[in-house]
Each structure stands twice: as structure tokens, then as C-alpha cells.
Amino acid sequence: MKYWWRELSGWLLIGLSMLGFVTVYELGMGHYLAEMWVIAVISLVVFWGGIQLLKVAIAARICQQAQDGLYPSKKIDKRTR
Amino acid sequence: MTNADLRNPLSPTAGDPQSHPAIRNYTLFCLVALFLLVVCLANRGFEWWCLLPALIGCLTLLTHWSYGPPLVLLSLVGLLGMYKPRGSYVGWSPHLEKPGFMDLILCVAVLGYIVGHYRLLSLMRNIFPADPRWRGVDPSQRRSLDLVKGWEVVLVGLSLPLWTGLAWAIWVVKMTDFAPFQVTQLGIVPPWDVLPSELGLVWAGLALLAAAGVAVSYMRWTTATPEESLLYLQDRCWRMTRREQGLLNRWLMWTRLRAQRRKVPS
Numbered sequence: 651m652k653y654w655w656r657e658l659s660g661w662l663l664i665g666l667s668m669l670g671f672v673t674v675y676e677l678g679m680g681h682y683l684a685e686m687w688v689i690a691v692i693s694l695v696v697f698w699g700g701i702q703l704l705k706v707a708i709a710a711r712i713c714q715q716a717q718d719g720l721y722p723s724k725k726i727d728k729r730t731r
Numbered sequence: 732m733t734n735a736d737l738r739n740p741l742s743p744t745a746g747d748p749q750s751h752p753a754i755r756n757y758t759l760f761c762l763v764a765l766f767l768l769v770v771c772l773a774n775r776g777f778e779w780w781c782l783l784p785a786l787i788g789c790l791t792l793l794t795h796w797s798y799g800p801p802l803v804l805l806s807l808v809g810l811l812g813m814y815k816p817r818g819s820y821v822g823w824s825p826h827l828e829k830p831g832f833m834d835l836i837l838c839v840a841v842l843g844y845i846v847g848h849y850r851l852l853s854l855m856r857n858i859f860p861a862d863p864r865w866r867g868v869d870p871s872q873r874r875s876l877d878l879v880k881g882w883e884v885v886l887v888g889l890s891l892p893l894w895t896g897l898a899w900a901i902w903v904v905k906m907t908d909f910a911p912f913q914v915t916q917l918g919i920v921p922p923w924d925v926l927p928s929e930l931g932l933v934w935a936g937l938a939l940l941a942a943a944g945v946a947v948s949y950m951r952w953t954t955a956t957p958e959e960s961l962l963y964l965q966d967r968c969w970r971m972t973r974r975e976q977g978l979l980n981r982w983l984m985w986t987r988l989r990a991q992r993r994k995v996p997s
Binding site for chain 2: 664668674675683690701704705712715
């Protein structure tokens with residue numbers, strides 16, 4: 651479950667960066683050229699961070715699922731104890 | 732070149748691929764496009780300079796250099812940037828000019844050269860960008876010469892006016908309504924007035940591409956095998972702790988060498 655939260659955080663960051671991209675577009679159309687670059691750089695950094703978080707969370711979740719598939723008895727033992 | 736060709740030395744495509752009709756057709760196609768390019772540039776009033784993009788194109792065509800199309804485009808942009816029509820007013824900008832017939836021919840020529848050059852590269856070198864770790868040309872990465880039919884070049888040639896026409900239609904709808912309005916209402920069109928709308932479009936396109944890239948990548952990541960995912964995590968771990976691991980290993984080596992020196996009697 652902990653990996654799902656990380657994945658969700660990654661999507662949240664990507665969504666935030668997309669909002670930033672829309673803001674940059676609106677600033678650009680409104681001729682706010684100096685302001686748009688600042689938001690653009692911030693959005694790009696957030697977008698990159700979101701992508702990295704998402705990649706790591708998905709990879710970790712797949713590994714965890716594979717491990718759970720290989721050793722299911724440990725989980726059962728823990729639950730039955 | 733197919734596997735059958737590699738096995739059979741008597742196959743027509745097993746020898747020199749330069750002599751294959753597909754290669755000849757595409758080379759000829761590119762040369763015709765470059766000739767058209769020279770004609771269009773000469774018509775615009777460039778003198779000997781009109782030969783520059785075509786010379787670059789011919790050179791990269793002969794050497795099968797993948798940087799050919801960008802170099803031709805750059806030289807063309809440079810030449811067109813120097814150009815200004817006679818009697819143009821102070822606020823003249825290329826944005827405001829309605830594309831004429833020779834402009835369309837120029838677009839067809841450039842597009843034809845780029846398409847032809849990349850198709851030629853796919854037959855001579857590799858379809859997809861080569862792996863930088865792999866030096867040299869891998870014949871298995873080429874497109875098979877036997878797959879190229881005679882009508883393919885004709886089809887490419889016929890499709891060029893279609894794409895150029897589409898681009899022309901977008902240009903006319905976007906710019907010709909906008910530019911005269913500004914010229915008549917405001918007189919001179921400052922570049923910072925035209926720039927934001929174009930910049931906004933480019934930005935919106937990039938943002939859409941990024942969103943599509945995330946969606947496609949997500950599909951790829953979720954369908955990865957556990958081994959691939961583990962490899963990725965290990966790679967991330969190594970990258971994130973590169974300095975710490977370097978430091979630890981330096982200390983370990985130092986202690987090991989020190990122990991060895993102590994064992995050896997001086």
C-alpha cells in the first residue's frame with residue numbers, strides 16, 4: 651500500500667506541473683514574458699520530480715508484488731500468528 | 732537486407748547495396764528535391780549563395796550523414812534570414828507575407844529532401860537511432876531493400892504537396908487574418924506582439940507531448956518485468972549513492988593495501 655501512496659504523490663506532482671504549464675500558456679498569451687519563464691522552470695522541475703517518483707514507485711511495487719508471489723507463506727504465517 | 736540475403740551471396744541485395752534500384756531511386760529523389768531548392772532560392776534573388784544548402788545536402792547525401800537534413804535546414808534559415816524583399820516597409824516581417832507559389836515549391840523541395848534522406852539512411856544504415864555503445868553499422872538494423880516497391884517513391888512524391896498544402900492552409904488561416912489587422916491598426920508590428928501567440932502554441936504543443944509521453948511511459952513501466960524493475964531500482968540506488976560508495980570503497984581499498992603491506996616483510 652505504501653507504494654500506492656508514492657505513486658499517487660507522483661501523479662499529484664505531475665498534475666501540479668500540468669497546472670503550471672497551463673499557467674505558463676496563459677501568461678504567454680497575456681504577454682507576461684518575464685513572468686512565464688519563472689513558472690515554466692518551476693513546472694519543469696516539478697514535472698521531472700513527479701516522473702522520477704512515479705517510476706521508482708511503480709518499479710518498487712512490481713518488485714514487491716513479485717516477492718510476495720515468490721514467498722507467500724511468510725505473509726500467511728504473519729497473519730495467522 | 733534480410734537474413735536470406737545474408738545466407739545467399741547470389742541474392743541481388745547481398746552485394747553492394749548502392750546498386751540496388753531502391754537506393755538509386757531515393758538518391759535521385761533527393762537530388763531532384765535539392766535541384767528544386769536551388770531553383771527556388773535562385774528565384775528569390777540569391778546569387779551563388781543559392782547553391783549552399785544544395786551543396787551541403789549533396790555532400791551529406793553522398794556520405795550518408797544523418798546530420799544532413801538539420802544542416803540543410805539551418806543553412807536555409809540562415810539564407811532566408813538575410814533576405815528582405817526590395818521596397819519592403821520598415822515593419823516588414825516574414826510573418827506578414829502570404830506564401831506564394833515558389834514558397835510552396837520551396838517547402839515541397841525541403842520536405843522531399845528530408846523525407847528522402849531519412850528513408851535512404853534507413854536503407855543504408857539503420858531505421859532507428861543507433862545504439863551509441865555499438866560502433867559501426869549493424870546490417871540487421873537496416874530496412875530490407877526488397878521491401879521497397881517501385882511505387883513507394885511515387886507515393887512519397889505525391890504526398891508532399893498534400894502536407895505542404897495543409898501547412899499552407901494553417902498558415903493562411905492563422906497569419907493572414909492576424910497580420911494585416913495589426914498592420915492596418917497599429918502600423919508597425921513589433922516582434923514581441925507576434926511572439927507570444929506563437930510561443931504559446933509551441934508551449935501548448937510541448938505540454939501535450941509531455942502529457943502523452945507520461946501516459947505512454949506509464950504503460951511501459953507498469954508492464955515491465957520484475958527483473959527490469961529491480962534493475963532500474965538498483966541503478967537508481969547506485970546513482971543516488973555514487974559518492975558515498977566511492978568514499979567507502981576508497982577506504983576499503985586503503986585498509987586492504989595497508990594490510991598487504993604489513994604482511995609483506997620489509
